[in-house]
């Protein structure tokens with residue numbers, strides 16, 4: 001899986017790529033990220049990337065030319081790619097969209113804006129606009145990293161322990177179950193006995209039940225299209241809660 005990022009802060013992207021799952025995936029060569037500094041695609045000696053808005057108003061607008069020059073340079077290899085603009089106006093990103101991007105297997109070219117935004121004519125070169133949520137960030141870089149991180153995790157071998165990719169309950173559409181590690185007791189709070197039992201079948205059932213409990217409590221909207229087994233567990237849970 002290949003990614004390209006267009007940004008005026010390449011260091012922000014490069015720093016994140018040195019660590020953790022994404023860092024290891026890049027070192028293994030199962031993913032590749034190329035970061036392009038927009039200022040390298042300017043033509044003036046001040047390497048200007050923004051200008052005053054037509055029509056007046058506060059703030060600056062990013063000029064189209066550096067983006068256009070960068071995209072023309074990148075696209076000269078003729079490889080199919082999906083050009084994504086990160087902005088609050090975009091389609092809301094989700095695990096489902098991460099899977100969609102992964103399965104498409106196209107290079108993802110991520111355009112990161114700053115300031116008040118980018119000249120609207122950028123849309124002529126964009127395939128899709130994506131938002132990571134209803135809040136205002138200072139730039140598209142964090143959103144680009146969210147997409148890179150969530151898609152890289154889907155690549156076989158990226159997580160090392162394949163099971164954790166499958167087990168990731170959000171992959172199944174639920175919230176996660178509680179996790180514990182040593183010590184067995186901390187400040188009077190004990191690890192649930194079931195997790196010390198060694199009974200893997202019961203542990204798996206407990207984890208499913210706790211994932212459903214968390215989902216029922218915090219994201220009941222995710223409780224749809226349940227299997228008969230999950231519905232049975234949920235009903236047990238509800239009768240416990242209503243006792």
Ligand SMILES: Nc1nonc1C(=O)N1CCN(Cc2ccccn2)CC1
Pocket residue numbers: 085086087088112113114115116117118130131132133134135136137138139140141143
């Ligand atoms: N929420 C989000 N999910 O993705 N991006 C955001 C987000 O808030 N921002 C703030 C505005 N930036 C500047 C901008 C505005 C319009 C068009 C292009 N660039 C981008 C990133």
